[in-house]
Amino acid sequence: MARAEIFAGNCGFNTEVEATMDGKVCKLSITSECDAISRMAEDLTEVDPYQEISFKRAMPKIHEAGIKYCTHAACPVPSGIVKAVEIEAKLALPTDVTIKLSKT
Secondary structure, three states, X not given: OEEEEEEOOOOOOEEEEEEEEEOOEEEEEEEEOOHHHHHHHHHOOEEOHXXXXXXXXXXXXXXXXXXXXXXXXXXXXXXXXXXXXXXXXXXXXXXXXXXXXXXX
């Protein structure tokens, strides 16, 4: 199982993602303090990892759900879910992702 703990930033909401491979699909368990992400989690229970790692074939299901449910375009939760799926499917190493923001 791969886990992602996502602190979204200004909104203050935390989201936890657990991804578990079951054959060729990745089962998702998503819990969030954000109502929009919680609604997204109800629809996003499993994905095909190979369809989630590229925009070239079609819009990934995770990003489609992000567009449908997330009200903020910069929400990092969909990307965090993709990273958990990649790690569980052995398509990426479990390396932290960081975005450092500042105003000078």
